[in-house]
Amino acid sequence: MVDIRLESMTQGQYETYRQAGPLSYAKHISKTGITSLSEAEERAEAEYQKLLPDGILSAGQYLFAAYVGGTEVGTVWLHLAESGVTSRAWIVDLWVHESRRRRGYGRAIVQEAERWCRGRGVEQLSLSIFSGNDGTRFLFEGEKYLPVVLQMSKLL
Template sequence: MVTVRLEPMTDAQYLRYRERAEDDYAANIAASGAMALPEARRKAGEDCARLLPDGLRTEGHHLWTAYDRDDEVGVLWLHVERRSDGLHAFGYDFEVRPELRRRGYGRAIAEAAEQVCREWGAVSIGLSVFGFNTGARALYEKLGYEVTAVQMRKRL
């Protein structure tokens, strides 16, 4: 069984991550068919700027690098907020380095996220996943995540 250690992301790691995350998000938006790549790039940049206006120091947002021993294997980005029924977390990114995928790191990062949320007293953790990402969807379902909304579209 794979385990990971979460360490707060450094400023240098964040700069590398932010650029990669925007590119990946834009590519996923375009791959989903929601919009063409130029518009997806603009949306990705706007969304990241809105969500992380102060980068690593944005209130309520927590970004970690996941390690297996001394090797960086992935990234975790959580947002937490208090609602009337308690603290809720949302995972904006659970990322595993591409060459390390399908080795258990995704599960390990998701389980580490759950542990952090339990320690904080969170009552739930949510996430979004693109419909075409069947591997991630299958993993999240195995981990007990439930579908709360479905967005559908028909190509004409």
């Protein structure tokens, strides 16, 4: 088992993340074939602005850098929200640095994010995965996440 430590992003880490995040998200959107990359970039930027209006100080948003020892291996962004009587959180983004992939870091980051959420009374942790992102889907299926909705689309 990999020993992962989550630490709140520094302002510098956030700025780097914020520059790269929307484009990465847009690429996942456009790979589905439902929109062009330029349209996906606009959508991604709008969503980031909506969710992170105050950067790392945005209410309900928790952005972490993940470390093994002193080495940063990835990031995770959690959104906490009250949904009726259930405290629910979303994994908005999970990223393992490309040079660190296939070493169990993604799984360890997920498990540490779950521990962090449990410590705050979160009862349900959810996420969305774009079609074609099989590695991420397999990771979460291996952690006993269950599909809730299958959304399908067709361009006309």
